[in-house]
Amino acid sequence: MNADLVFDLVLGAGLLWSAAGALLGRDRYGAVILFIVFGLLMTLAWVRLAAPDIALAEAAIGAGLTGALLLDALGGDSAGTAQRGASRWLLLPLAGAIAILLAGALRGLPAPSGELREAVSAALAHSGVSHPVTAVLLNFRGYDTLLEVSVLLAALLGVLGAARDARPARLSAAPLLQAATRVLVPFMLLTAGYLLWAGAHRPGGAFQAAAVLAAGAVLLALVGMLGGWTRPALRTRLAIAAGPAVFLLVAAPSFERTLLLQLPPQHAGRLILLIEAALTLSLGFILAGLFLALLRGDTAGDGQA
Amino acid sequence: MSSGLFYAILGCALFALGLAATLLLREALRRVLAFNVMGSGGFLVFVGLAQRDGVVDPVPQAMVLTGIVVAVAATALALALLRRLEQTDAHEP
Numbered sequence: 163m164n165a166d167l168v169f170d171l172v173l174g175a176g177l178l179w180s181a182a183g184a185l186l187g188r189d190r191y192g193a194v195i196l197f198i199v200f201g202l203l204m205t206l207a208w209v210r211l212a213a214p215d216i217a218l219a220e221a222a223i224g225a226g227l228t229g230a231l232l233l234d235a236l237g238g239d240s241a242g243t244a245q246r247g248a249s250r251w252l253l254l255p256l257a258g259a260i261a262i263l264l265a266g267a268l269r270g271l272p273a274p275s276g277e278l279r280e281a282v283s284a285a286l287a288h289s290g291v292s293h294p295v296t297a298v299l300l301n302f303r304g305y306d307t308l309l310e311v312s313v314l315l316a317a318l319l320g321v322l323g324a325a326r327d328a329r330p331a332r333l334s335a336a337p338l339l340q341a342a343t344r345v346l347v348p349f350m351l352l353t354a355g356y357l358l359w360a361g362a363h364r365p366g367g368a369f370q371a372a373a374v375l376a377a378g379a380v381l382l383a384l385v386g387m388l389g390g391w392t393r394p395a396l397r398t399r400l401a402i403a404a405g406p407a408v409f410l411l412v413a414a415p416s417f418e419r420t421l422l423l424q425l426p427p428q429h430a431g432r433l434i435l436l437i438e439a440a441l442t443l444s445l446g447f448i449l450a451g452l453f454l455a456l457l458r459g460d461t462a463g464d465g466q467a
Numbered sequence: 468m469s470s471g472l473f474y475a476i477l478g479c480a481l482f483a484l485g486l487a488a489t490l491l492l493r494e495a496l497r498r499v500l501a502f503n504v505m506g507s508g509g510f511l512v513f514v515g516l517a518q519r520d521g522v523v524d525p526v527p528q529a530m531v532l533t534g535i536v537v538a539v540a541a542t543a544l545a546l547a548l549l550r551r552l553e554q555t556d557a558h559e560p
Contacts, residue, residue, distance in 0.1 A: 166470065170470055170473050170474075174473070174474075174477045177477065177481065178477075178480060178481070178484070181481055181484055181485070181504045182484060184500050184504070185484065185485075185488040185492065185497055185500060185501055185504065186488075190494075190496060193496075193497065193500065194500075197500050197503070200504070200507070204507055204511075207474055207477075207511065208514075210470055210474065211470065211471065211474055211511075211514050211515060211518060212518070212523045213514060213523075213528045213531075215528060215529075215532055216510075216514070216528055216531050216532050216535065219532050219535050219536065220535060223535055223536060223539050224507070224535055224538070224539070227539055228503065228538075228539050228542055231539075231542060231543055231546055232496075232499075232500075232542075232546070235496065235546045235549065235550065236496075250491075252491060253487050253488060253491045253492070254487075256487040256490075256491070257480075257483045257484040257486070257487035257488070258483070259483075260482075260483035260486055260487060261479050261480040261482075261483035261484070263483075264479035264482065264483060264512075265476045265479045265480070268472070268475060268476065268479065268516070271516070273520060274516070274517060274518075274519060274520055274524075276520070276522065276524070278524070278526045279522065279524045279525070279526070282525055282526060294525035295525045295528050295529045295532065297525070298525050298526055298528075298529035298530075299529045299532065299533070303526075303529065303530070306529075306530065306533055307533065310533045310536060310537055313537050313540060314536065314537070314540045317540035317541065317543060317544045318540070320544045320547065320548075321543050321544055321547040324544075324547035324548055324550070324551045325547050325550065325551075369532055369533075369536055445536070448540075449536075449539070452539070452540060452543035453543070455547070456543065456546060456547055456550070
């Protein structure tokens with residue numbers, strides 16, 4: 163009990179310190195690094211909350227992909243622009259006041275009823291999978307996941323639109339890095355496949371598998387083996403559309419008989435694997451695309467070429 | 468105090484820090500960081516509160532998983548718009 167509490171307190175202090183440092187630090191580069199540290203500490207917080215699915219996603223997406231995006235956004239200009247003094251000194255008291263207000267509102271809450279939790283464990287046997295988080299994501303609340311892919315598609319379209327006149331960028335890198343990447347990427351594909359398969363009965367699934375795929379693409383781009391996107395090719399677009407398309411096709415036959423996106427219990431396991439495989443492909447391409455569309459060429463390399 | 472409640476309160480503090488920074492900071496990149504901190508705080512409150520009796524609840528966990536993926540998409544879109552803004556500013560004196 164005491165060791166747990168000490169760990170929680172240290173982790174909480176670390177989270178607040180890294181967040182404050184990322185927001186208030188003078189140097190932009192340092193701020194982004196501290197934000198990545200914040201993401202990694204969040205991963206530990208999810209482990210403490212017994213949420214390994216979120217921890218996996220946070221490590222790969224929250225800390226990894228967001229970090230890569232932010233570092234790329236810094237580009238060459240990492241010079242700190244000094245924050246205005248007045249607002250800096252106002253910030254912490256304001257944050258403290260809001261925090262006290264919010265935390266105070268938590269005190270009067272009744273004990274959690276656990277109704278949803280019980281409903282999930284009661285229906286788990288008919289969901290086709292034995293891992294409750296996957297059952298919620300792909301079966302009980304499938305429309306959340308479908309809408310989420312749609313939001314991601316919209317975001318990717320927005321990113322491609324905003325970056326439309328960018329030149330296709332390709333970074334240059336040392337041959338040793340490229341050789342190491344050639345070894346690493348097949349293992350990342352293998353890991354993604356495992357995570358996809360494991361999602362049915364333990365932490366893992368389409369999101370985490372897609373995050374690993376996207377991380378592989380980011381790695382390939384960083385060592386110059388994959389160029390940035392300007393206009394995705396037809397193949398890429400088909401892969402991006404596969405997830406939502408398969409999801410809708412699988413769910414469409416049940417539209418008139420049962421609830422929206424409800425899967426027939428006798429085939430649910432196989433259907434979920436099919437949907438997850440398509441989602442992994444789509445999400446992997448979309449997440450990779452978010453990075454690749456924003457990739458800046460390294461100007462030093464361009465000058466030499 | 469259960470660790471669920473502890474992380475819910477920590478989430479409140481992070482949300483407040485992110486909100487204040489989003490409102491007060493001038494630099495656009497910091498605001499992107501700030502809304503991410505705000506989001507993380509919200510996620511902690513969501514999962515922490517549901518699990519304050521110490522029992523794992525898969526429903527908020529699944530929704531936060533969705534939220535994290537949406538947050539990175541929003542961040543990428545914000546950074547794309549930010550770059551567009553910088554280019555526009557650079558063209559106009």
